[in-house]
Amino acid sequence: MITELNQRSREIFRHIVEAYVQTGEPVGSRTLSRRLTATLSPATIRNVMADLEELGLLISPHTSAGRIPTDAGLRMFVNGLLEVGDLTEREREDIEATCSARGRSVPEVLEEATNLLSGLSSCAGLVLAPKTDRPLKHIEFVSLSPGRALVVLVTEDGLVENRVVEVPTGLPPSALQMASNYLNARVVGRTLAEARAFILKELEEQKSQLDSLTQKVVQTGLATWSGARGSQGYLIVRGQAKLLEDVTAISDLERIRTLFEALETREQMLRMLDATGKAEGVQIFIGAENDLFSHAGCSMIVSPYANTKEQIVGAIGVIGPTRINYARIIPMVDYTAKLIGRLMG
Structure with missing residues (x-):
């Protein structure tokens, strides 16, 4: 669309966007006439602004004569008119x-x-x-409220991640402590994927001494860390x-x-x-x-x-x-x- 604008329209449009970026306020013809290098009458500027509005590049946010760029206008400015600065x-x-x-x-x-x-x-x-594929150092369940707990995961290089998980209502604090102890005995030095595979295998083979409630907490915690989020x-x-x-x-x-x-x-x-x-x-x-x-x-x-x-x-x-x-x-x-x-x- 930038190619459809003549030099005057481009210049006026560029000044409108730059003034809007600076102030956040609608830009009127009087403001523009002060910014433009060429001497243009307010009527000429208003006509160009009306044309730009018709093209969907500007919009008047309320009854004032000022205009602001639309999302499409900002996109055109970024793609075709923006002069990217240098870092100081x-x-x-x-x-x-x-x-x-x-x-x-x-x-x-x-x-x-x-x-x-x-x-x-x-x-x-x-x-x-x-994603977390570093060796793990610590994992812990912390009770938040009935039916909710926080899982805290710490990696060997100090990364700390938290997730809120749902747990069975009425779960005794001892079950969360048991789940934490059980996991910590098995996750240290393993990546999340390695720990998950090891623990699920152990649970399937019924080698753990966990009761069913604590097993459920462990599985919920593992599922939370290993779902789609973990891959991203x-x-x-x-x-x-x-x-x-x-x-x-x-x-x-x-x-x-x-x-x-x-x-x-x-x-x-x-x-x-x-x-x-x-x-x-x-x-x-x-x-x-x-x-x-x-x-x-x-x-x-x-x-x-x-x-x-x-x-x-x-x-x-x-x-x-x-x-x-x-x-x-x-x-x-x-x-x-x-x-x-x-x-x-």
Whole structure:
């Protein structure tokens, strides 16, 4: 569609998007006449804006004369008009320092990188970390409420993952302790897949002395860790509060609340991030292009990262309002993903 626009229309459209990204406010002809290098009358600018609205690139959010870009307009801008900036020397140094091993485990580096991206972009940072195939150190069941328990899994390199599982109502605390003791005697030094195969074989052959209730808890815990989630990896989201710092209207607040709910739907987030591994380089999801954010008015900039064998093992990026600073954040995400990839074995 970009080829259908003449030079004047492109220039006006570019200034509308850039002004909207800066302020979050609808852009009117008066604002545009101050930004444009060419001298155009407000009437000429309004006519071009009307044409752009007819093409579905702009929309008027209320009765004001100002316009904002639609999701389709933002997509066209990103694909055809965006000039991606360079990282500053300070940003580059911060990212390099955060993504260096310095005696830390990979999960610690991933968490810090996610925090850093959130801080630099003023968005929520997220990372899809590789699935857990490291040797295990500890597993524990903790009672939360009747019928629910928390399973805590610790790997030898310090990664801690939690899952909430359903357990039989009225289960005595001793059963959870027995399940924890039973698993810890068998999982240490084994990967999750190895531990699962060993324990299920033992249960099938009835070699364990567990009662039926405790067996059920053990099987539930194993199933939770070894299901579809386990094959995709796990999700870290940091800096959600950043999304509330620039909220200017009640409608914005509602969109952010919807996004928070979407971020809690981790199954969908994992599936979507997992799908980024099928493409190379930075990927940009804008608003309704993504089912997960169709009502949230949000965009996601994400890049897969690969291990030394050039296999995609995860993804890292940010989520924010559709007016995020694409030119600044795209190189930030790209550089972080490349550095993270170097840490992967």
